[in-house]
Amino acid sequence: MKLHLTLPQSNLIKEAVKVTGSKSESNRILLLQALYPNLEIDNISNSDDAQVMAKGLKIASGVVDIHHAGTAMRFLTAYFASQEGKEVVLTGSQRMTERPIGVLVDALNALGAEITYEKNAGYPPLKIKGKKLTDHKVSLPADISSQYISALLLNAAKLENGLELALVGKITSVPYIKMTLALLTQLKIENSFEGNSIKVFPKKEVKTQTLVVESDWSSASYFYSIAALSEIGSQITLSSYKKNSLQGDSVLSKIYTSFGVETVYQENSIILKKIANPTIENLEWDLANAPDIAQTIAVTCFGLQMSCYLTGLHTLKIKETDRLEALDVELSKLGAAITVTDKTLTLKATTAIHADVAIDTYNDHRMAMAFAPLALKTTIFINNAEVVSKSFPDFWRDMATLGIGVQVQ
Incomplete structure (x- = not known):
């Protein structure tokens, strides 16, 4: 048109x-709702990205196509990697297959995930076999997109031992990291952000509540x-x-x-x-x-x-x-x-x-x-x-x- x-x-x-x-808040809260199904959401984004995210979270096996949604690609990579019993191929548009994701895949695999590349190393599509992740310490470059960092943090409380994330170098997009941690705090999920270290402690259940976007x-x-x-x-x-x-x-x-x-x-x-x-x-x-x-x-x-x-x-x-x-x-x-x-x-x-x-x-x-x-x-x-x-x-x-x-x- x-x-x-x-x-x-x-x-x-x-x-x-x-x-x-907000698309950013909506996608974060949608993922948290998938982890804690008793959460309700008000004023969710009507964007394509939020709809793709919501649809992807409901798939347990097969192909998950997130089209142009970069946030969904990062968040769902971490989500499926930590969902024991789920096995998917996560893919997207031609442009999405040109956007790097290796730094997140490396971090997840270091935690015990099983993620492999279907075509080019470092880029989607990804084959993800969900596993129970028990390792809890990992590092990431600090100057990357905050979406890689938030992808790990959003899933962290559902990991058996939580997560301790070390950021190496100068941190960029700090407000988006703080947005993610503020949402965790709202759910009474204990976390800390001191210097270049972020910790999220495990929490199996959260109180029933409505999160307003x-x-x-x-x-x-x-x-x-x-x-x-x-x-x-x-x-x-x-x-x-x-x-x-x-x-x-x-x-x-x-x-x-x-x-x-x-x-x-x-x-x-x-x-x-x-x-x-x-x-x-x-x-x-x-x-x-x-x-x-x-x-x-x-x-x-x-x-x-x-x-x-x-x-x-x-x-x-x-x-x-x-x-x-x-x-x-x-x-x-x-x-x-x-x-x-x-x-x-x-x-x-x-x-x-x-x-x-x-x-x-x-x-x-x-x-x-x-x-x-x-x-x-x-x-x-x-x-x-x-x-x-x-x-x-x-x-x-x-x-x-x-x-x-x-x-x-």
Whole structure:
């Protein structure tokens, strides 16, 4: 599906939107529910990724196809490895077979798991024969995706002796690790995170309770971008969010003050208010703890004709696409002066934004959504726009609610 996005009748926007539950929290809680079936979930994400995760957890044998869902690949690898009697082949899309998983497989095998590669060593598909894991000490590089670490931690309390995880080097994506541990704490699962050592103690049963999923802060980023590109006086209300969020991407509220966007917290929602023009000419930010919002921030800076220097982006090269290269290509089409390395992005301020450029999405939901706010500045096309269903199925409907023209070509 190709969409043509056109400018709203007014860039003064005053609307309210309900955003689906966090994909990150949903997938974690779904796995915990599989381990402790007496748990209930409220406000679960309606994303493709959450649906794939839920479906995969119900399979005991045969092929489990998680399509493009990287989180599901990591979490289910650890889950099936520790489920005695289950035997599956865990696979996904062509892109998924190109995304490395060796570091997690090595760690699980070191704990006594039985995982082998069906094709290329270090990459899916994986043949997993579930076993009772009794070893409880393992190490991982600290600068890898937090999903590898969380995959181990989420399953740890159900291991006979729990888990003691040593992280080697400088830790990245700390908020996502803390999100996982906070959920364990909510279930009264004892854990500790001191220095580079994480411990999770065994717990056979948990109290019956309902876990409420907060709305997705990564999804909120696109509304922050729209607010930043809108007229002063605009305000967008988003629900359901809380001030002390477990999600690392909640740093948006701090970053976007540089773009003149104020975040007002209410009981179950936030209001994004455009109160001023950008307060700086060049944004510099280390996004090692929130890499999923890098695309949105880069596009926002381009739309505001600002410069930016973003670092801590080393995990973007193994996402749904190589996001740094994709940003380089697509922003250049629009007239940007951009350079990228394997972990940084540099954008120089430009005064012109080309119109009617077709943005390729590379099977990456965040490419489609990150570029959509530019419709407040120019008319653009989005190729394969349906890819947003991976995390935010209602995205285009919500764009139309804000006044952006959304026309199928």
